[in-house]
Amino acid sequence: MIINFTVGNYRSFKDKKVLSMEAAAIKELNESVIEKEGYRLLPSAVIYGANSSGKSNLLKAIGKFRDIVNSSSKLNSTDKLGITPFLLNQETAKEPSFFEMELLIDNQTYTYGFTADNLKVYEEWLYTKEGKAKKEKCLFVRTEEGIGIADDYNEGKGLEEKVRDNGLFLSTIDSFNGEVAKKIIHKIDSFLVISGINHESWSGFTNDMCNTKNPNLSFKQEIQDFLNSMNAGFNRFELPEDEKLAKEIKAYTIHNLYNEQGEIIGETRFSMKEHESSGTNKLFDLAALVISQLAFGDSLVVDELDSKLHPLLTQHIIKLFNNPETNPKGAQLIFATHDTNLLNVKTFRRDQIWFTEKDHSEATDLYSLAEFREPEGNKIRKDRSFEKDYINGRYGAIPYIKD
Numbered sequence: 351m352i353i354n355f356t357v358g359n360y361r362s363f364k365d366k367k368v369l370s371m372e373a374a375a376i377k378e379l380n381e382s383v384i385e386k387e388g389y390r391l392l393p394s395a396v397i398y399g400a401n402s403s404g405k406s407n408l409l410k411a412i413g414k415f416r417d418i419v420n421s422s423s424k425l426n427s428t429d430k431l432g433i434t435p436f437l438l439n440q441e442t443a444k445e446p447s448f449f450e451m452e453l454l455i456d457n458q459t460y461t462y463g464f465t466a467d468n469l470k471v472y473e474e475w476l477y478t479k480e481g482k483a484k485k486e487k488c489l490f491v492r493t494e495e496g497i498g499i500a501d502d503y504n505e506g507k508g509l510e511e512k513v514r515d516n517g518l519f520l521s522t523i524d525s526f527n528g529e530v531a532k533k534i535i536h537k538i539d540s541f542l543v544i545s546g547i548n549h550e551s552w553s554g555f556t557n558d559m560c561n562t563k564n565p566n567l568s569f570k571q572e573i574q575d576f577l578n579s580m581n582a583g584f585n586r587f588e589l590p591e592d593e594k595l596a597k598e599i600k601a602y603t604i605h606n607l608y609n610e611q612g613e614i615i616g617e618t619r620f621s622m623k624e625h626e627s628s629g630t631n632k633l634f635d636l637a638a639l640v641i642s643q644l645a646f647g648d649s650l651v652v653d654e655l656d657s658k659l660h661p662l663l664t665q666h667i668i669k670l671f672n673n674p675e676t677n678p679k680g681a682q683l684i685f686a687t688h689d690t691n692l693l694n695v696k697t698f699r700r701d702q703i704w705f706t707e708k709d710h711s712e713a714t715d716l717y718s719l720a721e722f723r724e725p726e727g728n729k730i731r732k733d734r735s736f737e738k739d740y741i742n743g744r745y746g747a748i749p750y751i752k753d
Contacts, residue, residue, distance in 0.1 A: 354371065
């Protein structure tokens with residue numbers, strides 16, 4: 351599970367900002383808090399902010415962190431990392447970006463991070479401790495001068511000279527079958543970072559998981575149950591056996607056929623892509639992602655989750671993660687939205703609600719409702735109308751429209 355994610359000097363983030371998934375000491379929706387190894391972790395986090403305030407850039411930072419970790423071993427020495435620093439400052443434009451994630455894997459806490467620009471990794475580090483123990487142990491530290499490895503971290507020894515300038519030492523260790531490195535990379539690789547607008551490409555994943563050739567035959571029924579719970583508007587779906595046809599129509603949706611008296615006289619089928627709404631198509635595209643992440647206890651990161659969906663459908667997806675009965679493995683949902691209907695104490699704790707806002711130098715600030723302070727220094731009470739306060743500008747992070 352993600353404990354914290356820190357990013358600095360990346361796109362609109364100039365200074366280091368932390369998205370924390372640790373529960374604050376507040377008394378609301380405690381049943382949704384996931385307790386593991388001394389931690390109290392949150393199953394979801396929502397990010398609000400004006401357009402161009404940095405919401406998407408925060409999620410892109412998680413995606414970039416994942417992509418660099420996942421692809422490092424496959425890069426050639428001349429490949430670029432695709433990192434864009436904060437370009438509105440003369441100094442930061444020339445400096446590397448900062449990425450760090452604190453993870454709970456089994457009973458161990460790992461803090462892994464690196465600094466890098468488009469061409470080179472400058473620093474890299476890995477620390478560990480048992481659960482939430484105070485004492486942390488360094489496994490390795492990489493600087494421009496070299497790599498220091500703990501005496502008992504044997505899987506990293508002898509590999510210091512094998513890492514490329516644009517490669518990660520963690521990935522190098524993994525390529526030589528290092529168990530700790532493999533565990534960390536596997537967990538980071540399990541994150542799914544997607545767009546809630548450009549979701550069409552994920553329909554193939556849903557199709558693959560439903561395919562009758564897949565040994566996990568119950569998966570299709572789980573997806574059908576998911577769509578039924580959303581009242582998708584059809585009896586069931588069926589998949590074309592021909593792969594080319596599946597790409598063209600996505601799936602068949604089966605509807606009742608009625609006579610003039612409104613009596614059911616049979617069934618008919620439609621092409622989902624052609625005849626169903628964009629919202630229904632999105633639900634189908636995301637279905638396998640939501641179900642698989644819940645099944646394996648992994649993280650799902652979505653930009654504009656609410657796009658094309660009715661607010662009640664978005665809320666239902668959130669509840670699947672927030673409810674320990676439907677999320678027994680501790681999966682996490684992190685998403686950006688403009689849907690203020692979700693801003694209420696029945697859906698989110700104050701520490702699950704985050705805001706992005708740009709300062710006078712156009713750099714993104716990131717803060718949670720739990721840590722927000724009013725001008726008088728008071729915290730926001732849980733009995734406030736979060737939606738009304740936000741629309742009225744009480745928490746910032748809204749567009750300021752000129753008359």
